[in-house]
Amino acid sequence: MMQIPEPRRIGPVTVTDFVRYQGASGDMNPIHHDTEFARRAGFDSPFAVGMWPAGLLASYATDWLGPENIRSFRIRFAEQIWPGDELELTAELGESSAEDGTELVEVALTCTRIGGGVAVRAWARFATEEVSA
Secondary structure, X not given: OOOOOOOEEEOOOOHHHHHHHHHHHOOOOHHHOOXXXXXXXXXXXXXXXXXXXXXXXXXXXXXXHOHHHEEEEEEEEOOOOOOOOOEEEEEEEEEEEEEOOEEEEEEEEEEEEOXXXXXXXEEEEEEEEEOOO
């Protein structure tokens, strides 16, 4: 039986974490790093680019099941992530199936703000092995 990885903790996160992601992604929207800009937009501080925690979940899953095995990945944003937040990444196994001679497993992934709510949910499908005929 496939073992679920231990939860992964990240943080407390900083604006520097957000900026690092922004530089890598090319998304330099100042709402994610400029405090005054964020305040003028009605927020208390900058907040994470949503794709950053989505990427954290993808890395968590591919560290477990291998990047060569991912077949699909979808995400749903729920809450913003703020400087000082601590995050916990978790995984749950779902249904298995076979497709084109390959065993597939569904995985549900969650990025939770510790002391807050769920920030991002993701669902992925991974190949786990070839099915013998």
